[in-house]
Amino acid sequence: MCASSGVFGGHRVILAPMAGVSDPVFRLLCTEAGADVAFTEMVSAKGLSYANEKTRHLVDLLPQEGRVGVQLFGHEPDTMAEQARWVEAELGERLAWLDINMGCPARKIVKKGDGSALMKDPAAASAIVSAVKGAATHPVTVKFRRGWSEEAGEAAPLFARRMQEAGADAVTVHGRFAMQFYQGSSDAGCIARVKEAVTIPVIGNGDVACGTDAVRLLEETGCDAVMVGRAAQGNPLVFADIQAALEGKAALPPPALEDRIALARRHVDGLLAIRPRAAAYLRKHAMWYLHGAPHAAVARGKLAHCSTQEEFHAVFDEVLRAQAGTGGPHAAPSL
């Protein structure tokens, strides 16, 4: 049994914000499997301020979804504060908390002074946090990385303290430098040093791929909760394994292909029902669900052309038939 007390009422396992990934059906599948809270992808405060429909749709929730976290990005304190208020008004009770993105390393984000660029300017970062805190009634957290670059050195512990002083209610740290993008590994020691530097809760993030990883990160760093991103892609059931590990239970076996495909079907059906033009977007999710399946490469080729619900299901059916060995164990797939 893992001793961590969690954040904001005991949330210990959180689905990370992922741009181009964290759609409402994916979030629902992850919370059903065991994520305590799921995040939207990062939402541009500027886009919201222009009432941009595409941006606003990023905070659309399914009726059956639980409370979600919403992550804003931007660098103008007033815009961030105003849009935090808009999100609160829009989501009401369904908002778990607001997060501010100070970790995104993507060029198009950083060049405007957003995302991880804010780690290079702690005064600007603090002004954003104070403004959002002054406007919002929900808890406000900040998500950032170990620092800007290896050459510049680890900045996270001091940065975390600045965010706490500016009013942040918790911080999330991904133990890579921004300029590492996703190379190398996430440094758990950095998360431990952040935990020592602040009194607010710390959410540890980076390279948690199973329940064992989650328990290790919580125990080694003393962090209060874990956030999981890439390991959930094509595998929302990773959250079931993490919850089992937190309860001291044995690791769950890897999910059967049938179970992954059942989730893939729900993802496709659920999202096309609310976003009829999401087929192209869904292809990558569908490919993730089939990772490691027999003849997955052939299936991926087929998925790349799927435009309708029926076409997705036909590929899933064929993968299951290939797995069942219809036509012989090594038969060339009809896929």
Ligand SMILES: Cc1cc2nc3c(=O)[nH]c(=O)nc-3n(C[C@H](O)[C@H](O)[C@H](O)COP(=O)(O)O)c2cc1C
């Ligand atoms: C496709 C993708 C999109 C992401 N989008 C966001 C985002 O919108 N906001 C954010 O703070 N981090 C974003 N991240 C970073 C993740 O939230 C997380 O910090 C990172 O993937 C490390 O966690 P992991 O090892 O569990 O994947 C993204 C990561 C990926 C792979």
